[in-house]
Amino acid sequence: MASDFDLVRATLSDAHPAQAAFDYLIAHALAAGFMLVPRTSEVRSIELQWPNRKRNPFSVQAHSGHVNFYLRRPILGEHPDLFDAAVAVFGPVRANSLGEYRSHLHDVEEAEKMLAFLRTHSAWPSHRHAQRFVAATFEPIRGAHLLAAAERLAAGGSTDPFGPSSDYDVLFNGKRLPPKAVFGHAASAALGFLVRPANFSAGETTFSFRMLRAHGYPIVRKGERAPGTDPLVSDEDRVWSEGNTRLVTHLRRERGTGLASAKRDAFRAEHGRLYCERCELDPVAIYGADVGEACIEVHHRDTHVSEMQEGHRTRLDDLQCLCANCHRVTHRELKAALLATGAQAVPP
Ligand SMILES: [Zn+2]
Ligand SMILES: [Zn+2]
Known part of the structure; x- marks a missing residue:
């Protein structure tokens, strides 16, 4: 059975840039600690609720080709210059009875511009940890995404924006690959937007290592030899x-x-x-x-x-x-x- 969240998301056209913008906003909202409160009444939307207060400073409204991002009373009340600053960056809006600011976002770039604006005005959590996605965000990653990422890197493809690894290697068909790049590239392909180094961590006990290993990718410390790479195990x-x-x-x-x-x-x-x-x-x-x-x-x-x-x-x-x-x-x-x-x- 589809959840309210799925119903809201289904309003967006599949694989449309606005769907990626929606996913991007939701991934960052969860990372920053907001609770999601889906509403499926007249217009389908997700309210973002502060963790410790039953107030919703933002909401994300789904339409087929764009999302409406609302700055609502609770955040405008706390940041009196935010409305005018938003007008200066994103343009004027027709006044609604609640005095909210609304911005149409069509793709990931516009969604990121909104988040960067809010961080600049301290209206959105800006510490580095607030960009670390929750495990559920990475659920769309499949074995094929990991394999395609590993094959590209093994063929000499760029590790950007992850760079070489410092402590660990993924062993892949006789090559050593940086685990963060394998996982990060697979995540970008699965999620439909660029996943950055700040969005997840690597190392023992992390979600990224657990997922790589669960899909059959051995990870060893640098300089360590491969454990049992002989395929004739039995x-x-x-x-x-x-x-x-x-x-x-x-x-x-x-x-x-x-x-x-x-x-x-x-x-x-x-x-x-x-x-x-x-x-x-x-x-x-x-x-x-x-x-x-x-x-x-x-x-x-x-x-x-x-x-x-x-x-x-x-x-x-x-x-x-x-x-x-x-x-x-x-x-x-x-x-x-x-x-x-x-x-x-x-x-x-
Ligand atoms: Zn066989
Ligand atoms: Zn059989």
């Missing part, structure tokens, strides 16, 4: 591959950092749930939501045995979601097909 793997380079390449390919989580997220987004593409087992229906998804593994499918070469970049379309049983059977078939082509398994 006895089953060793016996199955027998050191055959093509089979080892297969395992390495489908276990590339971040791939499995990106594939699962993409599959879930397309089908609404995870299930086995071969036998259609629905593990969540059988074992429950908490543990069922652990049954679904990611298999690299599209490469024919004869094309299993090194240096091939894996796309999500090359991957398939299989239950653990089907994955094992598929691997046996793959090995049998490989041996039938005459390729010799190298003895261990």
